Amino acid sequence: MKTDAEEQVAEKDAPLQDDIRLLGRLLGDTILEQEGEAIFGLVEAIRRSSIQFQQGNSVADREELESILNKLSTEQAVLVLRAYSYFLQLANIAEDQHHLRRNRFHEIAGSLPRPGTMSHALTKAKHEGVTAEQLDHFFKTALVSPVLTAHPTEVRRKSTMRREMSIAELLEKRERVDWTKKETDLIDKALRREVLTIWQTDILRRTKLQISDEIQNGLSYYDQTFFAELPRFYVDLEEELEQQQLNPKPVEIPSFLRMGSWVGGDRDGNPFVTADVLRQTLxxxxxxxxxxxxxxxxxxxxxxxxxxxxxxxxxxxxxxxxxxxxxxxxxxxxxxxxxxxxxxxxxxxxxxxxxxxxxxxxxxxxxxxxxxxxxxxxxxxxxxxxxxxxxxxxxxxxxxxxxxxxxxxxGFHLATLDLRQNSDVHARSIAELLSAVDQDIQYENLAEAERVALLTSELRSGRPLLRPYWTYSEETSSEIEILRLVTMAHQQYGEDAIMTAIISNTQSVSDLLELAVLLKQVGLVSPEGQSKINIVPLFETIEDLRNCIGIMDELLSIPEYRRLVDTRGGVQEVMLGYSDSNKDGGFVTSGWELYKAETALIELFERHGVGLRLFHGRGGTVGRGGGPSYEAVLAQPKGAVQGQIRVTEQGETISFKYSKPELGRRNLESLAAATFEASLLGDDRKPIPSHYIETMDALSEEAFKAYRNLVYETEGFEDYFWDSTVINEIATLNIGSRPASRKKTRRVQDLRAIPWVFSWAQCRLMLPGWYGFGTSVKNWLETHPDKGLTILRDMYVNWPFFHTQLSNMDMVLAKSNIAIASRYADLVPDVKLREAIFGRIKAEWQSSIDALLSIADHDQLLQENPLLDRSIHNRYAYLDPLNHIQVELLKLSRSNADNPRLLRGIHIAINGIAAGLRNSG
The missing domain is CATH 1.20.1440.90 (Phosphoenolpyruvate/pyruvate domain)
Known part of the structure; x- marks a missing residue:
């Protein structure tokens, strides 16, 4: 018998279940009509058997399900994969509609403003006594910028996504009005038409995405969301300010929430981004x-x-x-x-x-x-x-x-486009320019101090390094041409068209000075020390995060560079990389080193009298810094936001967040609201207790050791990774213009963070989002047997950073499945290697869950988020067969590499699993 609370939840979720049943029935009818009774019966048998196994979890139920799945032919497997992949995508549509439905219900009911809205933030501001002058200063100086990137984990085609948006619109239309039966039948017929079109549409791209495709994909979100919702956001905000009487008279708020983009300007590791591509993008x-x-x-x-x-x-x-x-x-x-x-x-x-x-x-x-x-x-x-x-x-x-x-x-530029390039490319270009004017200068052989001295003298000098008739290498010529285009862009489209040049792999002061000298050659930096563009370091690895304070301290102490900062409003932007720091040091250490770097940067910049703007390079999944943006911003150290923040939006999270206007508006507003609250509210926040810091240092040290020992110090780990995941098959998916690895090796160091995380998600381990946590907590409790757990629980309750980290880990662990992960481990042919490494992973997985539940004082994962818990568990009956079939196809494909049908099936499974997990890359 259900409790009253369970009855209330069931009543709230009833419309969602109705929508899922409707869409599932339409998909089933389509499969029956298009593929015949045999395939329809097979899909239904797997569904019933999988649900029965999820509910009973008995050996007999599992064997029955596996018996059906193991008998599938390749053709049958592909059809089943398509059916389950599309069902999960349809379920996503229904869930999104249900979130919007619940939000409308709260508004109609006159509920109090919900966290993540500007109304809620302004109400708190009024309660805390924020003055009109403080509000005016915030809005005049604020910058909130979501930056769309082309980093690919979106495996769905735009053709499919357009049909999904039509289905969402029809679902909404269906429930908003009391239609006649005939009118309802017409809507249902339109829904059937859309589902049929999806079924008859190729689920996979036949060709690799080109940069022109990525540009168009990014632009499509303006039609869908940004053109309509950004202006409405400001209209509503101005009305809210007036209604709450937070301003003495009606005002027009400056446009502090603005879109950014990397698509067409990010050259780091992408040789296809040329000057022509940049020109075309603009x-x-x-x-x-x-x-x-x-x-x-x-x-x-x-x-x-x-x-x-x-x-x-x-x-x-x-x-x-x-x-x-x-x-x-x-x-x-x-x-x-x-x-x-x-x-x-x-x-x-x-x-x-x-x-x-x-x-x-x-x-x-x-x-x-x-x-x-x-x-x-x-x-x-x-x-x-x-x-x-x-x-x-x-x-x-x-x-x-x-x-x-x-x-x-x-404006006339649409979105502010960032440039990004690796520091090694800048160094080679500078070396070539210096050699052309003075062959005695061997720049690549100079020590760091000598490089800094030489580069600062060039910033003071009036001489040009570019020789008009000199033949430079293709790489250097390309860099110079791209930088020259910035001046053209400023003249044609306005200075907001390109405002930032980011240096990835920043490891020294000279890395920033090299770019400054290059910019000087094309007139973007003047001999007088004026800069027309922001020079932004990107600190990515654990070592880089630890070294960034010394680098920025020395840099801001150089008068020639400091003048450049002063001409940019006295604000220096610093980008922090969540993805590579995680791949380098694991989830616990990455999060803690990022937090410490921010805290130290705040203190350093205050000492130098320079404003700090942080640019967070977050991915979609927790393993790349993902998780709810609102909570993430509020969990930043005090003083880290200062009214300005930039955040990358990557992969499939772009379509999840912005493909539908109402959802897009919610996500834009939550980022703005969090920035507002983090900047203006909570001045009475107490300093972080020193024993919290000491505890996190200890946890991070042990987690780092455990992660590094597994990933970088265990012999054969790379072989295990490549054999037990779909990394090889992901590399052949047509989901982006960049290669999966920076170099043609199997080394984890050379692998991009996105396919690294995506691969672990596919095999349902999500290892980058938790590995090392269990070991770190276990060691902490062993060395602090009396008050160790009490301290961790106190940190969880009273420290937003620690609570957010554990909440994100909670979500990742809930989406993992060690039984399914073991099936992927069986793909490793070396039995001894397989048992040794998977045994360690399994033990750490259980240890991490136990530690998390103990600290949170919970009985089960996602105890604080029952809505997400229900959503994940409702998907298992459809996700698990996808994983099972994918494993079987991997076995066949790896012994029969010339069979394209097998690879196609694996790719369809990748699509479906990504849809079921949602934030998987």
Missing amino acids: RRQNAYALNFYLEETHQLGSELSISTNIVEMSPDLLALADKSPDHSPHRQGEPYRRAISGIYARLVATLTEFGSAAPARPPLGLAHAYANADEYLADLDVIHASLMEHESQLIAEGRLKRLRRAVRCF
């Missing part, structure tokens, strides 16, 4: 923004049919109308429409001047192009001012207000 972003403005301007013209016979208009508006090429007698009494026709004509001229094709809807005459987005905005402001002056405020606050905000958000 042009396509510009065209996307301008075409959006053209459509919105046209729609605005159709709305503003206001007549001079009824309403007065400002002289500026009338003058703007008189400049228009629109001389139609039908609109002589409608100056707003004539003014907008002129604006539209200028936008068309701007689009064509930038080199893009003219829109299908031609202007009513010729006009001069806009020099920049500010000129376009100024014309819109004329319309706004006239409406406000003449009793038309309500009209001004409709489409026009959102369009004006969009222009302030997106």
Whole structure:
């Protein structure tokens, strides 16, 4: 018999279960119609048997399920994989819709603002006595920037995702209105049509993604979410400020929440990102923004049919109308429409001047192009001012207000594009430039102090290092051409088009000075010490994080470099890499070294009188710094946010977060709300107790030893990894333009962090998200038998950092399955190696779970998150068969490498498992 609480949960989840049953039935009907009774019966038999095994967990149930799965032919296996993969994707749609449904329910019920909303943050600000002056300063100086990257773990095709969005819209439509039976039948028919289309669509890409595809994929989220939701975010925020009377008068909030991108500018390890690609990226972003403005301007013209016979208009508006090429007698009494026709004509001229094709809807005459987005905005402001002056405020606050905000958000550049390159490339380029002007300089042989001295003298010097007729290497020529493009981008699209150059693998002061000298050669850094671009170090490995304080201290003490910082508003951005630090040192040590680096950077920058902006290079999964963004920001050390934060959005998390407008809005707002709260609230937070620090140091040291011993010091581990995971098969998936490894080796050091984490997720171990924790806690308790557990529990309750780390680990461990992982371990042909390594992994897995439950004082994983717990357990019946079939196909494929059908099946399984786990990369 269910308890009252369980009854309430069941009632809340009933609409979700109804949607899942509906979509499952439609998929089943489609399989029956398309593939016949035999395949449909097979899919159903596996489903029933898997559910029975999940519920009973008996040996007999497992053997029955395995008996069915082991008898599948390759053709049958592929069809079953497709069925279960699509079901999990449909279940994801239903879950997302249910989250939105519950949010609407709370709003309709008048519930208190929920954490992660600006309404909640502003309510807390009012309660804590935050003044209007403090709010004004925050909004004027804040920067919150989600940065979309092309780092690939998204295995779904855009074709499939578009169908999924249509299904989501139909589900929402189905429940929002009391439809007649005939109307409901029409919606259900449309749903069946979408499911059928998905079934008949190739689930896999046949060709590898090109950078042009990645650019287009990134742009598509503007149509889906950003164009609509970012302007609405500001409209709602301004209204909330007014309603809560936190400002003495209505104000227009500066556009502090802005989009960033790496797609087309990230050259680190991607030889396909060239100057031509960068040029194409900038042009396509510009065209996307301008075409959006053209459509919105046209729609605005159709709305503003206001007549001079009824309403007065400002002289500026009338003058703007008189400049228009629109001389139609039908609109002589409608100056707003004539003014907008002129604006539209200028936008068309701007689009064509930038080199893009003219829109299908031609202007009513010729006009001069806009020099920049500010000129376009100024014309819109004329319309706004006239409406406000003449009793038309309500009209001004409709489409026009959102369009004006969009222009302030997106300009003519759409998103700020970062450049990124490896420090080794900069060093080789500098060496070549110096050798060309003085062959006695052997830069690569200089000690670090000599490099710093030479580079600072070059920053002071007025001489150019570039020789006009010199033939440079292809690599150096490419770097110089790309940097020259930044100046062009600033002139054409505005300085917001490219504001940052990131140096990956930063390990020394000279790494930053090298880029500064390169920028000087193309005019982005002047001899007087002015910089037109932010120079940003990226500290990635554990060693780099530990060394970053000394590097930044020395760097900010160099007058030539400090002048560059001062010309960038006195703010130095520092990027911290979560992915590589985790691959290098494990989850516990990575998280702790990042936290310590932030804390030390805060103190260092305060001493130097320089503002700190942190750029968090987080991935989707916990093994790469993932987890809920709101909690992650609030768990930062005090002073780490300072009103400014940038965060990467990578892989499949982009589509999960931003493919649907309402979900996208929630994720954007939660990041903004967290930044607001971390910057303005909680000034009374107590310093972290010293024994917390000492405890984390001890835990980290032991976890680091355990992780490094397994991954880097155990003989044969690399063979175990390559044999027991789908890393080889992932490398052949068409999910990105970059290679899986930095070098053509099997070494873990050379493997990119993304396929490293993705591989462990596929075999349901999620090892990068927990390994070493159990050992560290065990050793701590052994050396502190009296109060050890009490201290850890106190840290869990009272320290947001520690609580967030364990909560993320909780989620990862809940998604793991050691029984399934053992089947992947069986793929390792060396029995002795397999038993030795998997035995250690299994013991650490159990030890980590035991430690986590003990510290949290929980009886089971995800005890604090029953919604996620139910979601994960409901998926097991569909996930587990995918893993089982994948293992069997791997066995066959590795003994029959020339069979493309086997590899296709494995790839489909990868797709389905990723869908079932969601944040897997």
